[in-house]
Amino acid sequence: MTIHHILVIGSGSVGKRHLRNFSDLGCRVSAIDPRKDRLEEAAGEVTLEGSFQDLGEAIWKGGGFSGAVVASPPKFHVSQCIELAREGIPILLEKPVAKTLREALELNDALTEYPGTKLLLGYSYRWWPPLNDVRSRINSGVIGLPLHAKFVMSAHLADWHPWEHYKDFFMASRELGGGALLDESHFIDLMISFFGIPNEVFAVIENIGGLDIDTDDNVDIIASYRNGPRVTLHLDLFGRPHEKFISVTGETGTLGWSFEPNRIRLGRDMGQVWTDDEFTFERNEMFIETAKEFIGLLEGRTAPRCTLRDGINVLRVIEACRESASKGKIVTVGA
Numbered sequence: 001m002t003i004h005h006i007l008v009i010g011s012g013s014v015g016k017r018h019l020r021n022f023s024d025l026g027c028r029v030s031a032i033d034p035r036k037d038r039l040e041e042a043a044g045e046v047t048l049e050g051s052f053q054d055l056g057e058a059i060w061k062g063g064g065f066s067g068a069v070v071a072s073p074p075k076f077h078v079s080q081c082i083e084l085a086r087e088g089i090p091i092l093l094e095k096p097v098a099k100t101l102r103e104a105l106e107l108n109d110a111l112t113e114y115p116g117t118k119l120l121l122g123y124s125y126r127w128w129p130p131l132n133d134v135r136s137r138i139n140s141g142v143i144g145l146p147l148h149a150k151f152v153m154s155a156h157l158a159d160w161h162p163w164e165h166y167k168d169f170f171m172a173s174r175e176l177g178g179g180a181l182l183d184e185s186h187f188i189d190l191m192i193s194f195f196g197i198p199n200e201v202f203a204v205i206e207n208i209g210g211l212d213i214d215t216d217d218n219v220d221i222i223a224s225y226r227n228g229p230r231v232t233l234h235l236d237l238f239g240r241p242h243e244k245f246i247s248v249t250g251e252t253g254t255l256g257w258s259f260e261p262n263r264i265r266l267g268r269d270m271g272q273v274w275t276d277d278e279f280t281f282e283r284n285e286m287f288i289e290t291a292k293e294f295i296g297l298l299e300g301r302t303a304p305r306c307t308l309r310d311g312i313n314v315l316r317v318i319e320a321c322r323e324s325a326s327k328g329k330i331v332t333v334g335a
């Protein structure tokens with residue numbers, strides 16, 4: 001059995017999670033971070049084969065990597081992916097692909113020079129079984145034709161990284177690629193995976209939460225489909241208690257999913273009569289499943305379930321939302 005060597009670029013919150021998970025799955029792991037304290041924290045959690053301050057140093061001194069995880073702030077995603085592709089190293093790219101659609105398309109163009117580059121995109125809710133269950137129940141017609149859907153992701157930024165002040169990590173910085181619209185784009189990805197790319201959006205993108213950050217902290221989107229439901233998405237960085245839920249109402253009932261409580265519910269009556277399915281999955285399981293799929297991709301056993309094209313589609317919707325918010329108008333989602 002091959003023992004893979006995985007390089008994790010960015011040893012912050014999700015980077016350390018990937019280091020632990022790949023290590024638990026039997027891989028050798030190395031880490032990159034410009035901050036020495038982050039590398040020391042990582043070394044305290046897993047056995048590091050190598051520890052580097054940038055990608056150039058890792059490639060020069062380390063080498064022999066079976067794959068790499070890009071878990072740095074979004075500003076660096078595209079340049080790091082291009083460097084990895086040039087070296088022929090398969091990539092697990094954390095979301096979002098980039099800060100802008102233009103940069104994501106640059107990555108797409110650059111990868112044509114390195115045909116066969118393996119890239120798995122980490123919109124991790126794609127690996128959350130109850131959501132896949134909701135998607136198949138909708139498709140099997142359990143609520144009839146979907147007419148309206150609500151997607152809500154609301155979580156106070158100060159609670160995300162209890163070990164540091166929220167102003168000290170990339171989420172507070174527009175330059176580094178923070179903000180609700182980019183970071184909580186998980187739910188834009190899910191909307192697309194449920195219903196496809198919307199034809200038009202109307203969006204409000206603002207900073208209203210008093211967090212004193214230079215990124216957006218409140219996003220409201222109305223997405224319209226020619227042949228699909230009306231969808232509203234609300235994303236914020238100030239909500240307490242945290243809420244992550246999706247509710248889809250069709251001709252014959254409503255199907256609801258929530259992260260906490262971890263359940264799916266189906267209601268078909270006028271009153272509050274619900275049939276609930278409760279689940280016990282832990283959040284880390286979605287990252288473990290992503291890591292397993294990446295290992296499968298390295299070994300040629302699996303095809304990526306979330307691709308660069310999926311990430312580009314999310315950014316197409318994001319750019320349309322930005323244009324809509326700046327013009328105060330409904331905007332067609334571009335090709």
Ligand SMILES: NC(=O)c1ccc[n+]([C@@H]2O[C@H](COP(=O)([O-])OP(=O)(O)OC[C@H]3O[C@@H](n4cnc5c(N)ncnc54)[C@H](O)[C@@H]3O)[C@@H](O)[C@H]2O)c1
Nearest residue numbers: 010011012013014015035038071072074076094095124169
């Ligand atoms: N899939 C998910 O559910 C999920 C969850 C959390 C984070 N993420 C994504 O992962 C990325 C990182 O998020 P995080 O919460 O771990 O942030 P973080 O701030 O905790 O970690 C980022 C790390 O990258 C380091 N860094 C800065 N510049 C770098 C560079 N040029 N090269 C390498 N490392 C660099 C920072 O020092 C920091 O330690 C973001 O894109 C975020 O959206 C995804």
